[in-house]
Amino acid sequence: MRSSHPQDLTTRARIRDAAIVLFGQQGPAKTSVREIAERAGVSAALVIHHFGSKDRLRSECDDFVVQEFLGRKDELVGEDASTAMQTWLADIDQFRPLVDYLARMLTDPTPAGDHLFDSLLIATKRMLDQQVIAGVVRPPLDRDVTAAYITLYGIVPIIMQGLVARALGGDQLDAAMLRRSTLPLLDLYTNGLYTDSRILDSARDALARTAGPSSDKGENDPNQDPDPPR
Amino acid sequence: MRSSHPQDLTTRARIRDAAIVLFGQQGPAKTSVREIAERAGVSAALVIHHFGSKDRLRSECDDFVVQEFLGRKDELVGEDASTAMQTWLADIDQFRPLVDYLARMLTDPTPAGDHLFDSLLIATKRMLDQQVIAGVVRPPLDRDVTAAYITLYGIVPIIMQGLVARALGGDQLDAAMLRRSTLPLLDLYTNGLYTDSRILDSARDALARTAGPSSDKGENDPNQDPDPPR
DNA sequence: CAAACCGTTGAACACGCGTTTAGTCTCTTG
DNA sequence: CAAGAGACTAAACGCGTGTTCAACGGTTTG
Numbered sequence: 001m002r003s004s005h006p007q008d009l010t011t012r013a014r015i016r017d018a019a020i021v022l023f024g025q026q027g028p029a030k031t032s033v034r035e036i037a038e039r040a041g042v043s044a045a046l047v048i049h050h051f052g053s054k055d056r057l058r059s060e061c062d063d064f065v066v067q068e069f070l071g072r073k074d075e076l077v078g079e080d081a082s083t084a085m086q087t088w089l090a091d092i093d094q095f096r097p098l099v100d101y102l103a104r105m106l107t108d109p110t111p112a113g114d115h116l117f118d119s120l121l122i123a124t125k126r127m128l129d130q131q132v133i134a135g136v137v138r139p140p141l142d143r144d145v146t147a148a149y150i151t152l153y154g155i156v157p158i159i160m161q162g163l164v165a166r167a168l169g170g171d172q173l174d175a176a177m178l179r180r181s182t183l184p185l186l187d188l189y190t191n192g193l194y195t196d197s198r199i200l201d202s203a204r205d206a207l208a209r210t211a212g213p214s215s216d217k218g219e220n221d222p223n224q225d226p227d228p229p230r
Numbered sequence: 231m232r233s234s235h236p237q238d239l240t241t242r243a244r245i246r247d248a249a250i251v252l253f254g255q256q257g258p259a260k261t262s263v264r265e266i267a268e269r270a271g272v273s274a275a276l277v278i279h280h281f282g283s284k285d286r287l288r289s290e291c292d293d294f295v296v297q298e299f300l301g302r303k304d305e306l307v308g309e310d311a312s313t314a315m316q317t318w319l320a321d322i323d324q325f326r327p328l329v330d331y332l333a334r335m336l337t338d339p340t341p342a343g344d345h346l347f348d349s350l351l352i353a354t355k356r357m358l359d360q361q362v363i364a365g366v367v368r369p370p371l372d373r374d375v376t377a378a379y380i381t382l383y384g385i386v387p388i389i390m391q392g393l394v395a396r397a398l399g400g401d402q403l404d405a406a407m408l409r410r411s412t413l414p415l416l417d418l419y420t421n422g423l424y425t426d427s428r429i430l431d432s433a434r435d436a437l438a439r440t441a442g443p444s445s446d447k448g449e450n451d452p453n454q455d456p457d458p459p460r
Numbered sequence: 461c462a463a464a465c466c467g468t469t470g471a472a473c474a475c476g477c478g479t480t481t482a483g484t485c486t487c488t489t490g
Numbered sequence: 491c492a493a494g495a496g497a498c499t500a501a502a503c504g505c506g507t508g509t510t511c512a513a514c515g516g517t518t519t520g
Contacts, residue, residue: 029259109392145414148397156382162339167378184375190430192422200420273499
């Protein structure tokens with residue numbers, strides 16, 4: 001990852017890096033030990049010799065990527081998590097293998113992936129609280145829900161690279177697309193999408209009316225908005 | 231799916247439904263033909279007999295789920311796509327197998343999944359345009375980018391069910407969580423997140439300054455906001 | 461120098477996979 | 491009733507997988 005020339009690295013490290021690239025590109029399930037070995041220029045047996053099993057190799061990759069991401073600290077690092085993501089995305093063409101790997105971790109639920117998500121969520125909550133106090137962010141209706149979706153929306157470009165690129169007319173997410181996304185997204189976060197509170201108000205009414213648990217099928221659909229809300 | 235009692239269905243349909251459930255839960259890669267056969271109460275050979283191969287079974291499941299979702303129409307249906315999603319999510323406990331399957335389709339890129347996403351994106355664009363004309367939605371800075379992220383944010387709860395649930399303190403996304411999410415999300419889409427346009431403005435400045443292609447590493451980081459923007 | 465060690469390998473093993481084959485059973489049809 | 495068709499199965503085939511094994515060569519150590 002950090003290596004300019006592959007021959008600078010230990011064989012062990014080369015195997016790990018090869019695994020990270022392939023796991024990130026294809027997912028661990030569709031990546032064979034022999035494939036990793038070939039990319040690292042070694043035999044399949046050596047991969048097992050160094051890591052014990054494919055599963056242990058995988059979890060070692062998990063730890064390595066998370067460590068690289070959170071900046072060589074095991075504990076939750078708060079602020080660093082979000083700035084790290086910005087750094088990686090800003091230079092996505094350089095960090096692509098690691099970003100791809102992160103996407104896999106967050107997609108199919110693994111202990112390491114869940115832990116990573118928790119770190120991001122905690123970082124977001126902390127930052128949200130700070131910025132509410134600082135008067136930069138409006139006090140949210142439901143702090144935990146808001147933090148949850150803010151976090152999720154933040155990792156959308158990572159997890160759904162392919163779809164973002166597709167929607168923006170490319171085949172691979174690159175720096176230009178992210179650059180183009182910056183202002184529209186900040187505009188959304190600053191001014192919202194709707195001109196007024198009509199839709200919010202009617203949703204509030206509808207929810208208050210059906211205070212009970214579940215959905216009366218016949219309620220007069222208040223959401224004529226584009227699909228996202230909800 | 232629609233069947234109250236499994237024995238009402240053709241064997242073929244029971245196999246297909248079993249496949250949809252398992253593909254949705256575990257992903258096609260980690261689901262074996264024998265597993266599908268067992269769940270359907272038949273032999274593995276019969277699965278192949280009816281569908282030719284596992285791949286053809288999979289693509290038949292794709293078609294079936296998309297058809298159920300878009301409402302028995304092959305062509306892009308525009309408005310229906312977004313309302314269908316609301317319907318399915320509102321009754322997620324009932325539609326979970328299909329929602330899970332949709333998540334897989336959108337996650338690992340397959341032709342059918344890409345087609346589905348295109349349908350959703352087109353529907354969102356159309357609806358966005360309408361609502362701008364109707365004065366419900368503010369004219370966006372970049373219509374295509376806005377539509378892209380609106381669409382993506384809309385399918386986040388589908389694709390990242392697990393993470394949403396985790397962030398909200400449950401183990402599985404249910405109707406109560408979605409209900410709780412409604413107002414905070416509409417609030418975000420109505421009033422935005424920030425109190426004023428400070429952050430938007432400084433980002434605009436920073437972007438204007440580095441008008442060129444790439445990133446000067448030394449620019450004075452304007453984004454002190456929670457991770458999501460960008 | 462011999463011994464121990466370690467990185468490394470090709471070959472083999474056991475297993476689960478998707479698929480094929482050959483056959484049985486149960487209907488329908490002439 | 492005979493013949494054919496189609497639903498269905500047990501068994502096996504071929505293959506790719508993760509992993510093990512025995513051995514080789516170079517370096518370090520007593």
